[in-house]
Amino acid sequence: MKSLYAFIGCLLLTGIAAAQEKDLTDSVRTVLLQEVTVAAQQRGQQQHLYRYFTANKAATTEDIMARIPELSLVRRGSYGMEPIIRSFNSNQVALLLDGMRIHGACTDKMDPTSIYIEPVNLNSMEVRTNGSSLLVGSSVGGSINMKLAEASCHDEGRFSGSASTGYHSASRAFFSSANFNYATSRFGLRATGTYRNSGAYRDGSGQRVPFSQYEKVNYTLHGKLKLNDGAYLRVDLLADDGWNIGYPALPMDVGYANARIGSVTFVQESGWRGWERAEAKLYANRVKHYMDDTKRPAVPMHMDMPGVSRTSGMYAEAVRSLGVGQKLQLRADASATMLKASMTMYQPGQPDMYMLTWPDNRQVQGGVAAQYQLRIDSATQVQVSGRVDVTDYALTSQGGKDQLAVFGYSGEQMGFVIPALSVQVSRKLFPSLKASFSLGMNGRAPSAGELFGFYLFNQFDGHDYIGNTKLRKEIGQQAELTLSWQQQKWKVQASGYISKVRHYIFGKINPGLSVMTPGARGVKTYENTAQALLAGGEGSVVYQPFSGTQLVSTLKYAHAQDNTGNPLPLIAPLRNISTLRQHFNALWLQAEMELAAAQRRVSVAANERSTGAFSLVHLRAGYQLQQGRVLWQLNAGVENILDAYYREHLDWGNIARPGRNVYMQVSVGF
Amino acid sequence: MNRYFSLITAAVITLLFIGCAKDNMEPNKDTNDALKIAEGYAIGAGVQVQLYAAAPLTTGYNFVSIALTDSVSGQSIEEAAITLMPMMDMGTMKHSAPVENPASKASNKRFNGALVFTMPSGSMGSWAVEVTVTVNGRQGKATLPVAITEPRQNKLKSFVSKVDNKKYWLALVQPTAPKVGVNDLELAIYEAKGMMAFPADSSLAVAVTPEMPTMGHGSPNNIDPVHTGKGHYKGKVNFTMTGLWYLNLNFKKGDAVADNATFFEVNF
Numbered sequence: 001m002k003s004l005y006a007f008i009g010c011l012l013l014t015g016i017a018a019a020q021e022k023d024l025t026d027s028v029r030t031v032l033l034q035e036v037t038v039a040a041q042q043r044g045q046q047q048h049l050y051r052y053f054t055a056n057k058a059a060t061t062e063d064i065m066a067r068i069p070e071l072s073l074v075r076r077g078s079y080g081m082e083p084i085i086r087s088f089n090s091n092q093v094a095l096l097l098d099g100m101r102i103h104g105a106c107t108d109k110m111d112p113t114s115i116y117i118e119p120v121n122l123n124s125m126e127v128r129t130n131g132s133s134l135l136v137g138s139s140v141g142g143s144i145n146m147k148l149a150e151a152s153c154h155d156e157g158r159f160s161g162s163a164s165t166g167y168h169s170a171s172r173a174f175f176s177s178a179n180f181n182y183a184t185s186r187f188g189l190r191a192t193g194t195y196r197n198s199g200a201y202r203d204g205s206g207q208r209v210p211f212s213q214y215e216k217v218n219y220t221l222h223g224k225l226k227l228n229d230g231a232y233l234r235v236d237l238l239a240d241d242g243w244n245i246g247y248p249a250l251p252m253d254v255g256y257a258n259a260r261i262g263s264v265t266f267v268q269e270s271g272w273r274g275w276e277r278a279e280a281k282l283y284a285n286r287v288k289h290y291m292d293d294t295k296r297p298a299v300p301m302h303m304d305m306p307g308v309s310r311t312s313g314m315y316a317e318a319v320r321s322l323g324v325g326q327k328l329q330l331r332a333d334a335s336a337t338m339l340k341a342s343m344t345m346y347q348p349g350q351p352d353m354y355m356l357t358w359p360d361n362r363q364v365q366g367g368v369a370a371q372y373q374l375r376i377d378s379a380t381q382v383q384v385s386g387r388v389d390v391t392d393y394a395l396t397s398q399g400g401k402d403q404l405a406v407f408g409y410s411g412e413q414m415g416f417v418i419p420a421l422s423v424q425v426s427r428k429l430f431p432s433l434k435a436s437f438s439l440g441m442n443g444r445a446p447s448a449g450e451l452f453g454f455y456l457f458n459q460f461d462g463h464d465y466i467g468n469t470k471l472r473k474e475i476g477q478q479a480e481l482t483l484s485w486q487q488q489k490w491k492v493q494a495s496g497y498i499s500k501v502r503h504y505i506f507g508k509i510n511p512g513l514s515v516m517t518p519g520a521r522g523v524k525t526y527e528n529t530a531q532a533l534l535a536g537g538e539g540s541v542v543y544q545p546f547s548g549t550q551l552v553s554t555l556k557y558a559h560a561q562d563n564t565g566n567p568l569p570l571i572a573p574l575r576n577i578s579t580l581r582q583h584f585n586a587l588w589l590q591a592e593m594e595l596a597a598a599q600r601r602v603s604v605a606a607n608e609r610s611t612g613a614f615s616l617v618h619l620r621a622g623y624q625l626q627q628g629r630v631l632w633q634l635n636a637g638v639e640n641i642l643d644a645y646y647r648e649h650l651d652w653g654n655i656a657r658p659g660r661n662v663y664m665q666v667s668v669g670f
Numbered sequence: 671m672n673r674y675f676s677l678i679t680a681a682v683i684t685l686l687f688i689g690c691a692k693d694n695m696e697p698n699k700d701t702n703d704a705l706k707i708a709e710g711y712a713i714g715a716g717v718q719v720q721l722y723a724a725a726p727l728t729t730g731y732n733f734v735s736i737a738l739t740d741s742v743s744g745q746s747i748e749e750a751a752i753t754l755m756p757m758m759d760m761g762t763m764k765h766s767a768p769v770e771n772p773a774s775k776a777s778n779k780r781f782n783g784a785l786v787f788t789m790p791s792g793s794m795g796s797w798a799v800e801v802t803v804t805v806n807g808r809q810g811k812a813t814l815p816v817a818i819t820e821p822r823q824n825k826l827k828s829f830v831s832k833v834d835n836k837k838y839w840l841a842l843v844q845p846t847a848p849k850v851g852v853n854d855l856e857l858a859i860y861e862a863k864g865m866m867a868f869p870a871d872s873s874l875a876v877a878v879t880p881e882m883p884t885m886g887h888g889s890p891n892n893i894d895p896v897h898t899g900k901g902h903y904k905g906k907v908n909f910t911m912t913g914l915w916y917l918n919l920n921f922k923k924g925d926a927v928a929d930n931a932t933f934f935e936v937n938f
Contacts (some may be wrong), residue, residue, distance in 0.1 A: 301885070345911075345913070347884045350884060350913060350937075352913065353884070353885070353912055353913030354911055354913070355910055355911035355912070402850060402852065405851050406851060406889065406890065406891055407891065408891070512890065513890045514887055514888050516885070518886065
């Protein structure tokens with residue numbers, strides 16, 4: 001009830017704040033799923049989907065990601081869902097924020113970098129599948145780069161901004177955000193703030209799901225200074241504080257999670273000595289995360305698990321044309337990350353039990369990459385990308401070294417050299433049909449958790465996990481084919497991929513070890529298994545029978561198995577999202593249907609449970625009202641109208657998703 | 671803004687200081703001479719006897735060192751035969767305790783040995799250490815009264831073998847400064863043959879199983895102690911976190927279990 005009042009109060013406030021001019025459409029958004037610069041047609045499809053789904057101003061970053069067919073979300077609670085590409089796990093996907101590396105400070109991956117991006121800060125999202133992702137980093141599964149909205153300059157000095165506020169009934173959640181921009185011809189300033197307060201949500205059976213609440217604030221400050229023609233300097237600062245965050249699928253919640261992210265970027269946008277564009281960034285960030293179980297009932301022994309990560313780094317990239325139809329892009333990046341996480345258990349009358357769950361360690365990474373594009377003729381384009389990446393790990397405290405000596409660590413080097421290469425050929429087969437084929441080889445260094453993790457309890461399979469300092473790198477080989485067909489009213493795209501990951505890192509039961517966590521089923525140690533095979537495909541159809549009417553439907557399927565043919569865990573089932581949107585001048589209405597097949601191919605090794613099929617129906621509407629310089633936008637809808645009781649296969653625990661949810665959001669921009 | 675500046679400054683400073691490991695603050699285990707425990711004269715040998723230890727003497731295994739000085743010349747003596755004999759005087763009876771006698775050559779002017787006191791001194795009785803010294807054919811005995819306290823954590827246990835009814839004293843020598851990680855485990859085992867004789871034992875097979883009693887878990891990759899000489903059994907014990915640990919011990923003679931109920935507490 002309190003949040004409802006706050007919601008109404010904010011509505012009033014937004015009304016008062018609405019004073020002046022301009023629309024509030026955020027800057028241009030793009031999604032690059034297969035980076036095909038010349039093949040605008042193919043890229044158009046993904047961009048279309050992204051724009052289509054972001055038209056719902058009430059959508060969160062996670063709502064949008066959940067609708068992009070190449071992405072899936074691993075869910076442990078209503079907050080901090082972990083985006084993955086296809087069926088690769090989060091260690092195999094590079095998740096970047098504006099090109100910056102940020103390492104979560106939580107040993108249980110409750111703080112993916114995507115939580116620091118609110119829709120008000122999000123400029124665009126670049127999702128690159130294996131072949132083209134190597135430009136930004138070594139990964140076997142691809143990369144997701146969330147670009148921050150930036151300050152802008154404008155010839156006539158002006159002040160603009162927007163504010164929005166919304167309410168969700170299922171979780172009695174109240175969201176509010178605002179941004180203000182001040183622009184002159186020389187410099188621009190942008191400030192944003194977001195506040196979210198969500199209660200425990202109600203599932204489809206009418207039950208409140210305990211420990212699904214959260215509260216957070218996010219604020220950013222962006223500055224931009226024009227240096228001379230085409231060159232400018234950007235300073236971006238972001239702070240995010242979350243607290244009282246429940247994780248119903250885990251035995252612990254989060255007391256606080258905070259991030260401080262800062263960067264300075266130099267951009268040269270117009271030609272400079274033959275280079276078309278150059279960008280260099282210096283950045284530093286710090287993440288603190290604190291798991292605690294003080295609010296959980298019947299905890300046999302109270303414990304807390306704080307973690308901290310510090311990363312600083314840089315990258316520089318530049319593009320130049322090498323003559324007609326040829327383009328070269330170069331990139332160099334380097335970063336250093338320091339991690340530490342510990343666990344303290346309290347037993348009254350006894351000394352505290354303390355151990356390092358991530359023994360103090362640092363990771364230094366550096367890489368150089370190049371991408372060459374050649375347009376052979378008007379129908380054919382070739383793109384070759386290469387990268388060499390070096391990663392070095394070290395333990396930085398004697399205590400950490402001592403602790404890992406228990407498992408045989410004796411000061412060995414943990415350095416990884418990862419070469420990567422990808423070739424992509426795109427060809428227009430017919431005027432309306434285009435094909436693109438890519439072959440790539442990439443790799444990744446083991447994560448700090450996989451190398452150094454010390455009795456990290458994984459609620460998903462009920463095992464304590466032990467790192468392995470003798471792990472080798474994973475090597476991925478991938479082939480991908482994309483066909484896109486476009487006519488006046490139809491846009492159809494289908495992609496198929498097959499990926500072989502050698503030395504696939506997987507937790508193997510270690511019968512020689514006994515559990516540390518009370519109630520755990522056993523202990524697993526990360527091992528390089530011979531290989532895993534991941535394959536699947538995505539398709540999307542955009543149909544515009546009349547102007548103002550749009551039908552969008554996406555489909556995805558994935559199959560993944562280890563070297564013995566057993567399924568890998570957390571593989572999303574066959575899934576389809578279909579939406580029909582109708583515009584009536586300032587109003588649009590949208591019906592949306594989500595269908596997911598059952599997933600019965602489950603990993604026995606991970607004690608994975610199968611998930612039933614479900615279908616969901618959502619209705620959404622948007623309305624715009626221009627009053628002089630003020631643009632009002634109203635978004636409202638009902639999600640899960642039929643109040644289905646369901647969980648998705650990538651959801652941890654046997655925790656149902658929210659039931660029927662009525663939401664409303666009002667935005668005003670000037 | 672300040673928060674950011676401090677953040678960036680902190681990041682830079684942290685980077686600068688990567689690799690600056692802390693100084694090793696562990697005490698030097700070889701220093702058996704930090705503290706003078708007692709001194710006296712071995713009349714007959716013409717020698718002043720000083721008894722040193724790293725810390726006040728307690729029940730259990732104590733590294734000690736002896737310094738000998740010629741009482742005439744004041745010169746340190748580097749070569750001597752020394753026999754240690756702790757003696758508990760309980761009024762109605764007397765008994766001794768296990769010892770390790772020093773070698774005949776001094777190292778750094780000290781003769782290193784060990785005393786394994788089997789009970790604290792107090793109302794029950796008092797301890798003295800009889801030091802018999804033979805230097806250049808002259809023998810004398812110094813009797814040094816010592817006070818023995820009970821350590822914070824028990825370092826001495828005994829059991830009676832189920833195989834042959836022999837009584838054994840069991841002293842925990844290492845770890846003295848337990849840490850999370852791999853620790854040296856060293857036990858000294860003596861057979862109690864009457865009140866005055868405690869020969870070092872080498873006949874047992876020892877297995878160690880650490881356990882965290884409050885959580886019910888153990889630790890992996892421990893190495894069972896094996897006899898290395900003078901009744902000392904050496905192995906490794908691993909602690910995966912701080913807190914209260916039990917070192918559960920199992921003793922076998924041949925294939926038969928001599929004892930499986932003894933454990934030491936390690937609390938850190």
